[in-house]
Amino acid sequence: MAQQSNIVGEPLKVVGTRAPNLDAVERVTGQAKYTGDLELPGMLVARVLRSPHPHARIVRIDTTRAEAVQGVKAIVTHRDVPKLPVWAHRGYVLNERVRFKGEAVAGIAAVDAETADEALRLITVEYEVLPFVLDPEEAMQPTAPQLFPDGNLAGQPRVLTRGDIERGLAESDRVIERTYHCPTGWSGGMEPRANLATWEGDYLTLWASTQSPGRIVNALAALFDLPEHKVRVIATYIGGGFGTKSANHIDEALTALLARRARRPVKLQYSREEEILDSNTRYETKMYARVGVKQDMTLHALDVRYISNQGAYHIRLGGLGTQSTHLYNVPHLKTEQYRVHTNIPNTGPTRGVGDPQETFGVESVMDEVAHEMGWDPMAFRLKNIKRTGDPVARGGAGREDGRLASHAMDRCIEDGARRIGWERRNPAPGGTQAGPLVRGIGMALTERSTGGAQGAAIVKVNRDGSAVVFWSSTDIGQGSRTTMPMVVAEILGIPLTMVRAVSGDTEMAPYEPGSIGNRTTRGTGTAVDQACRDCLRQIFQTAAPMLEAPADALEARDGMIRVTGQPERSVPLRDVLQRHDRTVVGEGAMVQDQTKLDVERGPAAHFVEVEVDRETGKIRILRYVAAHDVGQPLNLTIVENQIEGGSIQGLALALGEQLHFDQRTGGCLSPNFLDLKPPTMLDVDPRVVEAVVVENKGEDKPFGAKGMGENPCHPGMAAVANALFNATGLRLREVPFSRASILEALSRSV
């Protein structure tokens, strides 16, 4: 389909194509330098001593023997760190009271890893061991061990309401009540976190594997009491972010502290175990859901109480309630979230944050109520989904104060259903299938903000017509180093090869919060769009006398500046720039128009066909269809890759990836890939995932694209649960659906 370009009546030339990633060759040939690959002359290696107790007070810490080791250049303990919380963690870089097993207790920088490891063993720590609590509901009891002086609750419960929930439930023809549970999840990428810090006087440069260089500047400037121009953070390539790298953690500050103390560059490269334990996790969530429907198939009331396990510390995040408020029209709604601290590692952003957990609860209970009522769960959803023009609750609050725009959930459902063959599902759950292998089809919906809210960029057009675009967030694999240049090329009317991206460096680029929450496409993209138009304004001013036309009657296309609609009245861009005789610099910033907040959203419908072996409990994913309304795709291949990768990540949650904790010791039992069980190619063949791109050019910049990196991860657990039910008649309300849990459920049902 020919999308409209910024030039009326002409198709897009670059945006919407399948341009290969501009940095693909560097990435696949190993030339791309990740933080861990970097070396600086005189660089030291850091190692971290960690607590063996899930909850304890450090009575005494003696580093004298470690300091005496030849080659040890710096040691820091809780005595040496600024007494300022790290982000909203409620903790310092190192704490006198440790709150999870594996929490950092001391850092050492030495000439090599062996020396640092040796010195680490020579630090003597005397702990006063304290009682600990791992379960969030236990932790809510007044008798539970308390992690903080003001108790274990992290702030007030988050409550969203609409209508009158109790009246809504009373008015319903049928009410069902269910409980769902998602365990603590892993949130990291293939590359464990790494930092390299160096100081020149009071000027700090930190290379970090981070999604959010700008936020780390803020955090370190505050921590070291420096103005922001004294801190530079550079993220080169990073090997997956998924949220773990979107917030600052203790490792950046620890590395910088050690480097300052040692007066030499220091690199801290986390091991896999450290990455899993001391970054952040996806929070465990328990959901108590009540749903009420009317006989006419309308959803009438939805009440969900969430208890989320924030672990020892946490990053303050937007909370749960989004899926409940945004997916369906429901007159009576209440969601309530309790965030509870326990003695497991701290939580934080993880692809989708709480949305995958919430989607599991909401999309399971919708399926359950449809079954109870004898409705086709797809028909039930189609009846109640929000559509373009329906009321929208800005910012996720209960109050509805806008109208949903450009929302193609219906097309996502229809396209997805057609692709999976919805009509093939078992009319009755479990059906009449004989033998051990049974099949079923399930679906789940989700949606999310299209991102944006903030973004900033600079575009520089050289005198030869080549361009460079700067922004401070990182390309975390989502391909922004390709899509942002595509926006530049499209608007400036030049080939993509004439554009280079410089991202992830706070030195030159304006502040951005990072590559988070679907933000880059709309946030940075809008800023890039503006910056390009700022450049064009200057270029058109110089071109105007050359073309004997007013500047506002010009357009840029095919390397030419021309009078709008008159390709014969044109002059090469290069000639205009030669006459301009200086670099053109444009800047742009996206600032969210609050009256349009959440008016445009990104819906998706996922469908899955599973096969269950009733003898072994093994689940096979036969097909997974993920249909997403992505607005105008900036790059079709990249959008498809996001859908495929995110879907697999959602399936991982369903199929077994989990952080297990030992109830007796409080320790994590799966701090490695073997026990954590992220899916391999043998578990989920990526070819089973079919990305369906529902093009639905939105109204927002750039070019009506919607940010969508988080969304594909949301529906996996719910879709698989619903398909399992359709295959076996068994309703699983606890994630993951391990062979053990399936066999146990099968044995119960016999």
Place this chain on the structure above:
Amino acid sequence: MAQQSNIVGEPLKVVGTRAPNLDAVERVTGQAKYTGDLELPGMLVARVLRSPHPHARIVRIDTTRAEAVQGVKAIVTHRDVPKLPVWAHRGYVLNERVRFKGEAVAGIAAVDAETADEALRLITVEYEVLPFVLDPEEAMQPTAPQLFPDGNLAGQPRVLTRGDIERGLAESDRVIERTYHCPTGWSGGMEPRANLATWEGDYLTLWASTQSPGRIVNALAALFDLPEHKVRVIATYIGGGFGTKSANHIDEALTALLARRARRPVKLQYSREEEILDSNTRYETKMYARVGVKQDMTLHALDVRYISNQGAYHIRLGGLGTQSTHLYNVPHLKTEQYRVHTNIPNTGPTRGVGDPQETFGVESVMDEVAHEMGWDPMAFRLKNIKRTGDPVARGGAGREDGRLASHAMDRCIEDGARRIGWERRNPAPGGTQAGPLVRGIGMALTERSTGGAQGAAIVKVNRDGSAVVFWSSTDIGQGSRTTMPMVVAEILGIPLTMVRAVSGDTEMAPYEPGSIGNRTTRGTGTAVDQACRDCLRQIFQTAAPMLEAPADALEARDGMIRVTGQPERSVPLRDVLQRHDRTVVGEGAMVQDQTKLDVERGPAAHFVEVEVDRETGKIRILRYVAAHDVGQPLNLTIVENQIEGGSIQGLALALGEQLHFDQRTGGCLSPNFLDLKPPTMLDVDPRVVEAVVVENKGEDKPFGAKGMGENPCHPGMAAVANALFNATGLRLREVPFSRASILEALSRSV
């Protein structure tokens, strides 16, 4: 004196102070990283094979034995270089025909210097030796060896005329005719040139000890047929530029070629000898001057023919004629410059370019004619100098088409004369002094463009009120990394500690031609001024509703944004930025208003008292007073340091620093400090130089400052020659004034 700030009625707070250089600590503690200090993993070391002949054709070059040496990773010869001239050199990176002794013939990159040196010896070159010529007047003869197919003249002669020179001379009451000569001079800094190149795919990063990163981007992009966004040049700290590092040379391209061929980073660090031979030199100049005066002490006619020895290749530069046209009102003028190629190393920019040589000729002949007429040479000059309101010839051409503005040559002469005690000079040259030691006082004037013409900068104001200023030229020791932040601090009304400079990196900053020709203060300074005001405009827009005043009624001062003239109606800048909630990005570009070209100039008067030992020929500089109209000094200490350093460099030319060439072999006899004889502390005690800063706030931005880095180097030779004459009665017309030449002149005069 209280200069006006940008806020009417209030004194400047930062500009004009003696703020210490912001990078002083890094520089003096050795923390500052020069290009030669940089290391990259896997880096190779490059070495260059050089021609033993001043003129030869390479018949055969065999590198097979060198290639076989273990550890050799790349070799390039003339066969491997792009067939494009390097800059305006008229030569390629490596040439099949070499034109000076020491010209590069091949480059080798190897794992270490020893390996590269060993391999270098194994390259076999068969030369066809050609006849050579060293003297420019000889080279002008048709029978001379020809360096280029179109002969030895580098372009047409440059001719400037005003009035009718022959009529002017005929009308004069007295005409004298004299010949002056300045030899080929050294132009380097303490740090020999260094380059470090690395390629990522087709993206080249080059660290170079250069004044002009932007120009090198242009040159390398052209050479490698790349768009400019594929080339990044970074100059970190450089150890003196003085022109040698303002133009591209073969070493940047050679390093990049070797790195591309070896697929590894390559560093090429020139030795002192290579730096002296293969960068560029100050051109030898022969001057044939005729001057005519009237009895009423007016200068009536001035005719100078210059023959400059451009060496084997050259950088195209503004030519000679500036001092003749700009210093004095003279109705009949002609200057004519012939640029001639010879078989000595190529020439290029060197502090003051041709102005020191021309000043020597013009200010010697003015002194001579004054003596002939029995006039006080100062009175003669004061009678004829150009003053504010006098006609000015834009661009140095003969046609006078503007009026000189803000020109304080008279104050420079008066202040300088008072300081040196002009009345103490010998009334008659040589005077009646007894004994071997005689003293004398001389003077010389000069002037130059205040620089500018082009400049570009970006200023970023962080959300905490700290700022970063970016420009692409290098701080070559002139202190721009301090003065540009001072402009930012003054305009934004913040302390200097809240500003950081990022210069010398083409990645972010817009194109600038470099730190050349007095350019930075006005060129970059004006751009920085504009960029700051672009920031303020955005800041004022956000502040306006906070202060309930229109944006254009606001001003920035003392970290506050306030209603103009109402300090009680103010709000902290930080609060405004918090509300703005995004980085403020401003950009500025200086584009020369052609109608104002050369309307403002930077005049100076130098005075020197010398002592000559008539027995040994030794000259002692007793006092050296250098009075400069610098407009509004941005930083008084920096301005004084420029005057002192430049004056000593001028004295070096007078006292013996020189490149000698062997007439038989064509080789340079002084490619080292011992034979080159740059002055040490024992030759010129820096304390004898007295900088007199004549503040004379100009009309141009920033703050009426004038660029003046070149000027102090101009008058040394002429002032010393005139003082020598006053001391001894001997007129020396050949530079330098070595002990041998003085003893010879003394023996002739007896």
